[in-house]
Amino acid sequence: xxxxxxxxxxxxxxxxxxxxxxxxxxxxxxxxxxxxxxxxxxxxxxxxxxxxxxxxxxxxxxxxxxxxxxxxxxxxxxxxxxxxxxxxxxxxxxxxxxxxxxxxxxxxxxxxxxxxxxxxxxxxxxxxxxxxxxxxxxxxxxxxxxxxxxxxxxxxxxxxxxxxxxxxxxxxxxxxxxxxxxxxxxxxxxxxxxxxxxxxxxxxxxxxxxxxxxxxxxxxxxxxxxxxxxxxxxxxxxxxxxxxxxxxxxxxxxxxxxxxxxxxxxxxxxxxxxxxxxxxxxxxxxxxxxxxxxxxxxxxxxxxxxxxxxxxxxxxxxxxxxxxxxxxxxxxxxxxxxxxxxxxxxxxxxxxxxxxxxxxxxxxxxxxxxxxxxxxxxxxxxxx
Amino acid sequence: xxxxxxxxxxxxxxxxxxxxxxxxxxxxxxxxxxxxxxxxxxxxxxxxxxxxxxxxxxxxxxxxxxxxxxxxxxxxxxxxxxxxxxxxxxxxxxxxxxxxxxxxxxxxxxxxxxxxxxxxxxxxxxxxxxxxxxxxxxxxxxxxxxxxxxxxxxxxxxxxxxxxxxxxxxxxxxxxxxxxxxxxxxxxxxxxxxxxxxxxxxxxxxxxxxxxxxxxxxxxxxxxxxxxxxxxxxxxxxxxxxxxxxxxxxxxxxxxxxxxxxxxxxxxxxxxxxxxxxxxxxxxxxxxxxxxxxxxxxxxxxxxxxxxxxxxxxxxxxxxxxxxxxxxxxxxxxxxxxxxxxxxxxxxxxxxxxxxxxxxxxxxxxxxxxxxxxxxxxxxxxxx
Numbered sequence: 001x002x003x004x005x006x007x008x009x010x011x012x013x014x015x016x017x018x019x020x021x022x023x024x025x026x027x028x029x030x031x032x033x034x035x036x037x038x039x040x041x042x043x044x045x046x047x048x049x050x051x052x053x054x055x056x057x058x059x060x061x062x063x064x065x066x067x068x069x070x071x072x073x074x075x076x077x078x079x080x081x082x083x084x085x086x087x088x089x090x091x092x093x094x095x096x097x098x099x100x101x102x103x104x105x106x107x108x109x110x111x112x113x114x115x116x117x118x119x120x121x122x123x124x125x126x127x128x129x130x131x132x133x134x135x136x137x138x139x140x141x142x143x144x145x146x147x148x149x150x151x152x153x154x155x156x157x158x159x160x161x162x163x164x165x166x167x168x169x170x171x172x173x174x175x176x177x178x179x180x181x182x183x184x185x186x187x188x189x190x191x192x193x194x195x196x197x198x199x200x201x202x203x204x205x206x207x208x209x210x211x212x213x214x215x216x217x218x219x220x221x222x223x224x225x226x227x228x229x230x231x232x233x234x235x236x237x238x239x240x241x242x243x244x245x246x247x248x249x250x251x252x253x254x255x256x257x258x259x260x261x262x263x264x265x266x267x268x269x270x271x272x273x274x275x276x277x278x279x280x281x282x283x284x285x286x287x288x289x290x291x292x293x294x295x296x297x298x299x300x301x302x303x304x305x306x307x308x309x310x311x312x313x314x315x316x317x318x319x320x321x322x323x324x325x326x327x328x329x330x331x332x333x334x335x336x337x338x339x340x341x342x343x344x345x346x347x348x349x350x351x352x353x354x355x356x357x358x359x360x361x362x363x364x365x366x367x368x369x370x371x372x373x374x375x376x377x378x379x380x381x382x383x384x
Numbered sequence: 385x386x387x388x389x390x391x392x393x394x395x396x397x398x399x400x401x402x403x404x405x406x407x408x409x410x411x412x413x414x415x416x417x418x419x420x421x422x423x424x425x426x427x428x429x430x431x432x433x434x435x436x437x438x439x440x441x442x443x444x445x446x447x448x449x450x451x452x453x454x455x456x457x458x459x460x461x462x463x464x465x466x467x468x469x470x471x472x473x474x475x476x477x478x479x480x481x482x483x484x485x486x487x488x489x490x491x492x493x494x495x496x497x498x499x500x501x502x503x504x505x506x507x508x509x510x511x512x513x514x515x516x517x518x519x520x521x522x523x524x525x526x527x528x529x530x531x532x533x534x535x536x537x538x539x540x541x542x543x544x545x546x547x548x549x550x551x552x553x554x555x556x557x558x559x560x561x562x563x564x565x566x567x568x569x570x571x572x573x574x575x576x577x578x579x580x581x582x583x584x585x586x587x588x589x590x591x592x593x594x595x596x597x598x599x600x601x602x603x604x605x606x607x608x609x610x611x612x613x614x615x616x617x618x619x620x621x622x623x624x625x626x627x628x629x630x631x632x633x634x635x636x637x638x639x640x641x642x643x644x645x646x647x648x649x650x651x652x653x654x655x656x657x658x659x660x661x662x663x664x665x666x667x668x669x670x671x672x673x674x675x676x677x678x679x680x681x682x683x684x685x686x687x688x689x690x691x692x693x694x695x696x697x698x699x700x701x702x703x704x705x706x707x708x709x710x711x712x713x714x715x716x717x718x719x720x721x722x723x724x725x726x727x728x729x730x731x732x733x734x735x736x737x738x739x740x741x742x743x744x745x746x747x748x749x750x751x752x753x754x755x756x757x758x759x760x761x762x763x764x765x766x767x768x
Contacts, residue, residue, distance in 0.1 A: 002710060002714075003713070004711045004714060004725075004727045005709050005711070005727055005729060005730070022414075023411075023431075024408055024411070025429065027404070027407075027408070027431060027729075028408075028724075028725075028726050028727070029725065029727055030727040030728065030729040043641040045430050046411065046430070046432070046433065047407075047411060047430055047431035048430070049430065096396060129675075142696040194455045255488065282669075283691075284712060285666075285722050286724070286744060290724065294718065295473070299715055299718050300715060300718045300719035302718070302722075302723075302724070303721055303722055306694075307692045307745065325389050326386060327386070327388045327389070328389060330386075331683055331684060333686045334678065334683050334686070335684035337687055338669050338686075338687055340411050340412070340674065340686070341388075341412075341684075342671070343388045343389055343412070343413050343414040344414065345389060345411075346389070356414075361669060361691065
């Protein structure tokens with residue numbers, strides 16, 4: 001099969017920023033693409049060969065879309081997985097697979113998968129309804145504090161809450177959920193694994209994620225993680241084990257906790273290019289979006305080492321600002337050493353909305369981290 | 385002025401591969417673009433906000449196009465420069481300027497410009513018609529061998545010929561031209577200079593170009609050049625002097641000869657992103673296309689140092705192949721270390737047509753050069 005400047009057409013479900021950046025790689029390879037998103041102003045509306053406005057949670061829409069392309073992938077997990085399964089049964093290639101996506105879409109199922117495959121993860125209990133949690137506490141089957149996670153549709157800190165008192169329970173939606181042990185961790189880590197159809201598999205270096213304490217969003221991603229090699233080796237080995245358990249094809253971002261005892265536990269995974277890999281556009285031999293393409297098209301995987309150290313800063317909408325976006329002081333950060341802004345193209349900002357990211361590369365990770373802080377303190381995503 | 389996710393619109397004359405790669409940077413910054421090219425299948429037809437099919441050599445077409453955008457740039461020199469001048473007189477920003485472009489478009493004028501500005505260049509004679517050359521030889525004013533160059537519209541080796549015998553003169557078109565001394569040079573070098581409206585100026589490292597002996601096209605570009613620092617310093621200083629003489633805004637690629645006596649002479653310049661800077665997409669802190677945007681929008685310039693060594697191999701159509709393109713063995717080169725292909729998206733190949741390029745990055749320039757040779761000997765751009 002020749003993909004380059006050919007009649008082959010890749011379908012992509014979802015047209016957000018991840019899809020937009022995936023299109024840099026399809027353009028580079030001249031691979032024709034068809035994108036579907038519910039918004040006509042989706043960041044991926046440009047640079048694809050064909051754009052369709054439609055609901056990717058709708059069975060018939062996804063089925064019809066999938067039938068019109070040669071291979072189907074997605075840039076967001078929240079898609080109709082039944083349609084993907086039907087397409088696979090019809091012989092269509094869907095990567096990552098519907099089976100992987102189905103397991104991942106439900107956090108309870110995902111956690112059980114780790115338990116079944118002897119993959120270390122934080123202890124948890126599963127509840128069909130959040131209302132059952134209080135009974136479990138009363139019965140002594142669960143104790144406060146713990147982390148409540150909605151089983152479905154959690155994204156960017158939505159659907160995750162630390163429960164410290166009984167009264168915290170009142171605000172929870174009464175849906176399927178898990179209660180996870182509150183692990184006293186030193187660091188949150190991530191490793192992106194790429195695996196192609198032939199089984200060639202590679203990991204990117206372990207990255208370290210620093211979170212915003214309130215918004216539960218990643219503020220800084222550092223590559224490499226500032227940790228000893230025996231820890232990062234352990235994280236990479238665990239990520240490989242996870243990807244192997246899923247028999248994954250495509251990218252798999254494995255998020256992990258490093259406990260105070262230097263144990264590494266899997267938190268959750270994302271079967272796609274991931275925020276923790278954005279640094280790779282500037283800092284790696286092979287950017288994650290190109291790697292995802294290589295993996296799903298069963299091409300040889302690219303080198304995953306870094307060329308330089310990289311820090312990624314998320315650009316999220318400032319609090320108290322809603323409306324037409326303005327990137328205040330962006331010209332000041334562009335004067336800093338090794339700084340590249342990525343603007344996703346969303347016209348409207350609102351508090352904590354992901355509007356873009358900034359990559360800082362430098363030969364020295366500590367210098368990059370210092371510049372990243374300066375970037376963070378200088379640029380403001382506000383409304384006009 | 386805010387360019388990012390705003391109503392600002394950048395116009396780009398020409399929709400070839402350079403424009404296509406420029407759009408990677410406009411998409412990254414979410415800067416709206418309008419592109420014009422005579423071909424509806426131009427590589428830049430995707431990823432711009434608006435595409436217009438039209439003749440960029442036509443005065444009225446360029447004028448109308450320029451009036452519809454906020455700032456105008458180009459990806460090819462062969463555009464209607466009178467229209468650019470009118471637009472400037474109307475107050476439109478055009479970068480690089482019409483004045484620079486007018487000087488450069490004619491090789492005789494360009495050479496005179498260097499002489500006027502005390503910029504070292506190979507000695508030359510100017511002829512209004514090629515038919516005058518034979519008289520000059522007869523009179524003893526010119527001696528064989530020399531390099532004939534058409535004053536206008538030379539591109540990729542067209543319009544350049546080494547004249548070794550009187551009979552070589554017969555095939556020349558009878559147009560304005562120069563006869564340039566045949567300099568016995570050791571190397572062909574290039575330095576890309578970026579300069580913004582405020583006068584901030586930076587050079588990329590000196591690169592070394594290796595040419596295909598017959599097609600007179602660059603086969604390999606190596607960054608850094610494998611030359612002593614006192615030579616590359618001299619080349620970079622000369623490139624700065626040239627950009628300063630033009631009061632250039634945007635990128636200026638300065639091609640130079642290194643003579644056997646270690647003198648550096650300016651050959652010619654291109655006022656735009658350039659083939660000799662393609663390595664920068666993977667190998668530099670700031671890719672040349674982003675840098676061009678920074679320069680013309682008067683944003684701070686990015687760091688021009690390399691993160692790793694890079695070698696660029698042009699992918700040109702194989703001899704004896706014309707028709708629908710096939711990139712034979714592309715999957716084999718993708719398995720090599722640090723290799724990324726760029727496919728421009730031209731559906732039809734023909735002998736020596738530029739169809740794409742491949743970048744090889746490595747911490748060691750000699751290792752990258754060896755892999756580049758392997759790439760060159762493996763991939764074939766043929767017809768189906």
